[in-house]
Amino acid sequence: MAFANNDQNNVRALLAVRRIAHSAIACSLLFFCLISGAFGQVAQDTQLPKAIDSEYRKFDDLVSFLRARNAKQFAIPSPKGIDEAKFVTIGGIEQWVTIRGYDRKNPVLLFVHGGPGDVTNPWTFVMFAPWEKQFTVVQWDQRGAGRTLRKTGPAIAPTVTVDRMAQDGIELSEYLRKYLGKDKIVIVCHSFGSIIGVRMARERPDLFYAYVGTGQVADETRNYVVAYDALLKKAQAVGNQQAIDDLTRVGPPPYKSGEGYGVQRRWANSFEGADQFLLGTLGLVLVSPGNTVQDINDSVAGQELSGQCLVRQSTSMGPKDLGLEFSIPMFIFQGVEDFTTPTSLAQEYEESIKAPHKAFVPIVGGGHFAVFMHSDQFLQELVTRVRPMAVPH
Numbered sequence: 001m002a003f004a005n006n007d008q009n010n011v012r013a014l015l016a017v018r019r020i021a022h023s024a025i026a027c028s029l030l031f032f033c034l035i036s037g038a039f040g041q042v043a044q045d046t047q048l049p050k051a052i053d054s055e056y057r058k059f060d061d062l063v064s065f066l067r068a069r070n071a072k073q074f075a076i077p078s079p080k081g082i083d084e085a086k087f088v089t090i091g092g093i094e095q096w097v098t099i100r101g102y103d104r105k106n107p108v109l110l111f112v113h114g115g116p117g118d119v120t121n122p123w124t125f126v127m128f129a130p131w132e133k134q135f136t137v138v139q140w141d142q143r144g145a146g147r148t149l150r151k152t153g154p155a156i157a158p159t160v161t162v163d164r165m166a167q168d169g170i171e172l173s174e175y176l177r178k179y180l181g182k183d184k185i186v187i188v189c190h191s192f193g194s195i196i197g198v199r200m201a202r203e204r205p206d207l208f209y210a211y212v213g214t215g216q217v218a219d220e221t222r223n224y225v226v227a228y229d230a231l232l233k234k235a236q237a238v239g240n241q242q243a244i245d246d247l248t249r250v251g252p253p254p255y256k257s258g259e260g261y262g263v264q265r266r267w268a269n270s271f272e273g274a275d276q277f278l279l280g281t282l283g284l285v286l287v288s289p290g291n292t293v294q295d296i297n298d299s300v301a302g303q304e305l306s307g308q309c310l311v312r313q314s315t316s317m318g319p320k321d322l323g324l325e326f327s328i329p330m331f332i333f334q335g336v337e338d339f340t341t342p343t344s345l346a347q348e349y350e351e352s353i354k355a356p357h358k359a360f361v362p363i364v365g366g367g368h369f370a371v372f373m374h375s376d377q378f379l380q381e382l383v384t385r386v387r388p389m390a391v392p393h
Helices: 008-033 048-073 146-152 154-159 162-180 192-203 223-238 241-250 258-272 274-287 293-314 343-352 375-390
Strands: 082-090 093-101 108-112 136-140 185-190 208-214 330-335 358-363
Touching: 048 274, 082 146, 082 162, 093 146, 093 162, 108 162, 108 192, 136 162, 146 154, 146 293, 154 293, 162 185, 162 192, 162 293, 185 192, 185 375, 192 208, 192 293, 208 375, 223 241, 223 258, 223 343, 241 258, 258 274, 274 293, 330 343, 330 375, 343 358, 358 375
Parallel strands: 108 136, 108 185, 185 208, 208 330, 330 358
Antiparallel strands: 082 093, 093 136
16 A cells, blocks of 8 residues: 655554554454354353354364365466465565466566555465466565565564565566576566565666556655545545545544544545455455465564554655656556545656656556456456567567
């Protein structure tokens, strides 16, 4: 996700919003585990712990069955394909990387997740499955996030910086070129990951056929102000009085507490349809091949640590800090109604940069999570605009 304003009170407010969100995730998971109704049936029973344990075991058996089924359904059947999940030494630490694709001859696509710390490895197996027929898709739990954080522990925190993570991305790209036998790769970067990705593209253009940003961070100094105006206009356009009242009550940013940012986040997710989508990712983690509840815990821990480390480093970034001159093709595939990293700012950024080829591609019906919620449309644009650059003629 993107953040705005470098005032210390606003940074603390934003971190407070993240903590509230993580508590909501934990509560949602508890509800999900007990949804059978067993909790209510035995609330007055002195055997409550035993009853819950019994119901949880039934639930765990079901989840285990679904994981095994999905492992078969989403297996890579081609002998020319690749399906690997492992730790790779990057930047002096072991970092979690998955590599999946139907044909090793396909172009390599490295997905740089957002957040900070919001790993997508645990729940994108359904959305990215069609991509794996056109690309060898690589996902990476960044420093301080997901399974990488589980491996290193929180002592890694002092090294969780934008500079170090961009260098990690460059080292991973070099590894992928050598390991998979490619001259260059494609990078697709979501939300906060676009901060990392543009730096990778700027510093080592020789590694990449093209950069694709989505939920593109464009100007953190203006992000929440522009988003507020867009949200209020949307609320007025659709006649949502509750949204109008909430937004009017907190007023435009900057805010002295987390409430204002929380209101903006709530209505951004609502208008984008992301609230239901984000809750749905919890279920996907639980039934994803090779995953467990521990992956949810890792994700929450990674978002907390990464937020504390990285928010202050990125809140004052404007277009010049991100970079305005590039020597590789630069694409921005942006949801038409992105109220988190506003579409208008992303388009302004695309118009301001210089590159041998560039394009702003609107994803109709999409918001901040268009790459996931409209993954088929996103893939179509990748195949049409980007893949030909990476296929030998």
